[in-house]
Amino acid sequence: MQYYVDGFRGGDPDRKTAAPGVRDRDPFAPLPEKVDVLIAGTGPAGLCLAAQLAQFPEIETMIVERDPRNITKGKADGINTRTMEMFQAFGFADTVKRESYWVNQTAFWMADPENPAHIKRIGRVQDVADDSSEMPHILINQARLHQLFLDVMENAPTRLQPDYNWAVRDLVVDPDAEEYPVTVTLEDTGVDWGQTRTVRANYVVGCDGARSNVRKAIGGELHGDAAHQAWGVMDILANTDFPDVRQKCLISSASEGNILILPREGGYLFRMYVELDKLSANERVADRKFTREDMIAAANRIMAPYSIDVKEVVWWSIYEIGHRLTDRFDDVAPGEDRNPRVFTAGDACHTHSPKAGQGMNVSMQDTFNLGWKLAHVFQGRADARLLRSYSAERWLEAKRLVDTDHEWARIMSAPPGQSALDAGDEPRFVQAFKENLEFTGGLAVKYDPSELIGEPTHQAFATGQEIGRRFHSAPVVRVADAMQMQLGHVAEADGRWRLFAFAGAGDDGQAGGAIARLAKWLETDAASPVRRHTRANEDIDAVIDLRAVFQQTFDALSYEGMPSLLKPCKGRLGLQDHEKVFCVDHKGLGDIFDMRGIDRDQGCMVVVRPDQYVAHVLPLDGYDALSAFFAGFLLPVGQAG
Numbered sequence: 001m002q003y004y005v006d007g008f009r010g011g012d013p014d015r016k017t018a019a020p021g022v023r024d025r026d027p028f029a030p031l032p033e034k035v036d037v038l039i040a041g042t043g044p045a046g047l048c049l050a051a052q053l054a055q056f057p058e059i060e061t062m063i064v065e066r067d068p069r070n071i072t073k074g075k076a077d078g079i080n081t082r083t084m085e086m087f088q089a090f091g092f093a094d095t096v097k098r099e100s101y102w103v104n105q106t107a108f109w110m111a112d113p114e115n116p117a118h119i120k121r122i123g124r125v126q127d128v129a130d131d132s133s134e135m136p137h138i139l140i141n142q143a144r145l146h147q148l149f150l151d152v153m154e155n156a157p158t159r160l161q162p163d164y165n166w167a168v169r170d171l172v173v174d175p176d177a178e179e180y181p182v183t184v185t186l187e188d189t190g191v192d193w194g195q196t197r198t199v200r201a202n203y204v205v206g207c208d209g210a211r212s213n214v215r216k217a218i219g220g221e222l223h224g225d226a227a228h229q230a231w232g233v234m235d236i237l238a239n240t241d242f243p244d245v246r247q248k249c250l251i252s253s254a255s256e257g258n259i260l261i262l263p264r265e266g267g268y269l270f271r272m273y274v275e276l277d278k279l280s281a282n283e284r285v286a287d288r289k290f291t292r293e294d295m296i297a298a299a300n301r302i303m304a305p306y307s308i309d310v311k312e313v314v315w316w317s318i319y320e321i322g323h324r325l326t327d328r329f330d331d332v333a334p335g336e337d338r339n340p341r342v343f344t345a346g347d348a349c350h351t352h353s354p355k356a357g358q359g360m361n362v363s364m365q366d367t368f369n370l371g372w373k374l375a376h377v378f379q380g381r382a383d384a385r386l387l388r389s390y391s392a393e394r395w396l397e398a399k400r401l402v403d404t405d406h407e408w409a410r411i412m413s414a415p416p417g418q419s420a421l422d423a424g425d426e427p428r429f430v431q432a433f434k435e436n437l438e439f440t441g442g443l444a445v446k447y448d449p450s451e452l453i454g455e456p457t458h459q460a461f462a463t464g465q466e467i468g469r470r471f472h473s474a475p476v477v478r479v480a481d482a483m484q485m486q487l488g489h490v491a492e493a494d495g496r497w498r499l500f501a502f503a504g505a506g507d508d509g510q511a512g513g514a515i516a517r518l519a520k521w522l523e524t525d526a527a528s529p530v531r532r533h534t535r536a537n538e539d540i541d542a543v544i545d546l547r548a549v550f551q552q553t554f555d556a557l558s559y560e561g562m563p564s565l566l567k568p569c570k571g572r573l574g575l576q577d578h579e580k581v582f583c584v585d586h587k588g589l590g591d592i593f594d595m596r597g598i599d600r601d602q603g604c605m606v607v608v609r610p611d612q613y614v615a616h617v618l619p620l621d622g623y624d625a626l627s628a629f630f631a632g633f634l635l636p637v638g639q640a641g
Helices: 046-055 081-089 094-098 140-154 214-219 292-302 357-380 384-412 428-435 454-459 514-524 529-533 623-631
Strands: 033-038 061-065 107-113 115-126 166-173 182-188 196-208 223-240 248-250 258-261 269-278 308-324 342-344 475-478 483-486 497-504 544-548 583-584 604-608 614-620
Touching: 033 166, 046 061, 046 140, 081 094, 081 140, 081 357, 094 140, 107 428, 115 428, 166 214, 196 214, 196 357, 214 223, 214 342, 214 623, 223 292, 223 604, 248 269, 258 292, 269 292, 292 308, 308 384, 342 384, 357 384, 454 614, 497 514, 514 529, 514 544, 529 544, 529 623, 614 623
Parallel strands: 033 061, 033 196, 061 166, 107 248, 196 342, 497 544, 544 583
Antiparallel strands: 107 115, 166 182, 182 196, 223 269, 223 308, 248 258, 258 269, 475 483, 475 583, 497 604, 604 614
């Protein structure tokens, strides 16, 4: 953490200096009349976006929530490895790792062929494949994650907090207005229930769930189907003779249905998803009036010969599996040629079953994609046309999610006696789990070539950093202080691009080498994207953050001879940054060049977006291509606002 860049300050290093003109948060203070971004909903998607935008004092952000406070229990609990990588950028991944349950193995149980009335374990699968991520797959209370985002918001320069007891009733977009074109009607859901206020906004983001009023206001509809299968979910404190209760388990009985067990944080709590009855085509789950006792009884039937003795039901719910997706994630209708003003994210635009553990994760990835794009537009770094890429990129990933989850739900909710869907020597639900490990880890996302994703012309220079996929971190050593760390952890959720320059054989960063030539060009040449897109009053790495990685060990490199762009002076006091030069790990954790398929002879550049996805791979002398790539969406400083 570099929290003394503008001078010494005591106290909590996570609490940044407040920006001037921070909004009055007194309970009796009036709501603002105009805001830049209004976010509806304080679920994971809304809070992830708010935590990003809170870092930018130039953006007036408001987030509203119909409930009176943050939730305390229930809802989602699974966080995949990709989302944990994102949490690292927000600064609270270590907190989550310490407090959460780590999913290390998944156990599979099915009917014993010799005694079909009883279940038996048929195998275990490692839940996170080796070197798929440096992060674990974890389980934790959703309310706790909300609080971590709320802490990031409140510690940000804007001191952003939600406006509770307010919900979006309706909104209207004036496509001809240049400023504050969205008029939002907010409804009081608290003491003055039903009263309304009007707020005008430049942009609105609906993170207000499957019944989203934001989506309805822009004419969006959820299309899809329902499985007509009732499931129950409960977080319980219980005793049981079932031996794998502290492992993730998929249980398929011969005739009583299926169970998914998810151990929870804290050592004692665990969650059970329990299959209940099949519903008729015109029947809703609420018609059956299932109770928590029905769930417990069903669980005991499915788990025979084992049983559970429930001591406390912390939270429970009954639901029906549905798979639905909107046609678009913004307010631009087909055939319209304009930039969007209203967006939807999370359950507001895609819904699916919870058993693949993707809902909360994909929702946050939606707004992690959108946040930096909004920041670029408000900072005057990019034209508002950039915002068209949100729906284009995230709709395709949501479609993949819904299709994959539909198949997984079919396997897990097959008719009694067919739950395993046998195929060959291994039950189908075990096969499907193994086949989908990359998907369930959140690592299958791949964005297609666009103005934000380059063509794979030079992919061979870094075969393990696939263009369009997330940057795959690996161990390195920071040269200045011999610190072992993950290279990907230098990226914070601050809206900046990262340019990782991997040195070729023999290059030690000194004058005349490829890294030195690249750094000099970036720092001094008028065609350089650093020069073209960084303002005179900004730190030189405010937009594009160059980091170099060498093949030698740290003690074989001469730090004093490194290029000045790798030792820039920054901040109010002009202090030198010593954290931009890295080398291979020398203590056996792995060689990043070998692990990620980096060309050892020639090296390369890997361009990484603010949301941690690889945007381009180029040779170290690919100056023109690098400049052209950034010019495709960033405005030159003379045209920036």
